[in-house]
Amino acid sequence: MRRLIIIGAGGHGKVVADIAMRVGYRDVAFLDDAEGLAECAGLPVVGRASDWGSFPDADFFVAIGDARARERIQRGLGGRAVTLVHPAASVSRRVEVGRGSVVMAGAIVNSDVRIGEGAIVNTGATVDHDCRIGRFAHVSVGSHVAGAVTVGDGTWLGVGSVVSNNVSICGGCMVGAGAVVIGDIKEPGTYVGVPARLLR
Numbered sequence: 001m002r003r004l005i006i007i008g009a010g011g012h013g014k015v016v017a018d019i020a021m022r023v024g025y026r027d028v029a030f031l032d033d034a035e036g037l038a039e040c041a042g043l044p045v046v047g048r049a050s051d052w053g054s055f056p057d058a059d060f061f062v063a064i065g066d067a068r069a070r071e072r073i074q075r076g077l078g079g080r081a082v083t084l085v086h087p088a089a090s091v092s093r094r095v096e097v098g099r100g101s102v103v104m105a106g107a108i109v110n111s112d113v114r115i116g117e118g119a120i121v122n123t124g125a126t127v128d129h130d131c132r133i134g135r136f137a138h139v140s141v142g143s144h145v146a147g148a149v150t151v152g153d154g155t156w157l158g159v160g161s162v163v164s165n166n167v168s169i170c171g172g173c174m175v176g177a178g179a180v181v182i183g184d185i186k187e188p189g190t191y192v193g194v195p196a197r198l199l200r
């Protein structure tokens with residue numbers, strides 16, 4: 001198997017590294033802009049994010065939480081980002097997972113879901129049937145998305161949040177930890193509480 005270079009040597013990156021090794025990558029290293037950072041989770045940091053061109057034979061994964069930065073860097077890679085699905089995730093045979101996305105341990109993704117590129121379905125999250133998860137969206141740890149939900153590009157569902165069935169959330173939203181979304185969200189912004197309301 002090829003070398004995998006993970007861009008972003010933070011907490012998210014080290015979880016991604018574990019997944020990569022579980023799916024067979026043996027040679028895993030990081031790129032990160034932090035000064036003097038030599039290793040992450042026992043794996044070497046071999047340069048800065050902009051050094052990716054020095055590794056012509058490697059696969060890449062962008063492990064940066066910020067959706068805009070993730071998108072900018074993944075675009076720069078020109079189609080070289082790989083998709084990672086933890087072997088302990090349950091993903092229906094009728095799911096499409098976009099390039100550069102990750103589905104983490106314990107996540108469940110049910111039938112007829114489409115996940116865009118650069119998205120994160122984090123540890124223990126569930127995405128039920130017929131959902132559309134946008135490009136560079138993030139379904140955080142333990143978040144539950146019921147059936148036929150649309151999550152727009154770059155929208156971040158916070159840890160433990162819940163989205164009721166048939167709801168549509170536009171792009172550019174932050175749904176706070178523990179929030180419960182029971183109706184469509186049409187305006188980008190930060191939404192918190194039960195039921196979720198725009199934070200002014």
Ligand SMILES: CC(C)(COP(=O)(O)OP(=O)(O)OC[C@H]1O[C@@H](n2cnc3c(N)ncnc32)[C@H](O)[C@@H]1OP(=O)(O)O)[C@@H](O)C(=O)NCCC(=O)NCCS
Nearest residue numbers: 122140141157158159174175176177178179190192193199
């Ligand atoms: C929603 C969130 C982004 C808001 O952060 P923020 O803009 O820095 O907001 P603040 O912490 O200044 O809080 C502003 C107000 O919203 C309230 N608030 C913040 N987050 C809230 C939440 N999740 N649920 C309910 N109320 C919340 C605060 O209590 C505060 O209320 P007050 O003005 O009455 O005191 C953040 O609190 C959050 O929930 N982040 C989720 C992180 C996460 O899920 N990480 C996942 C990693 S996998």
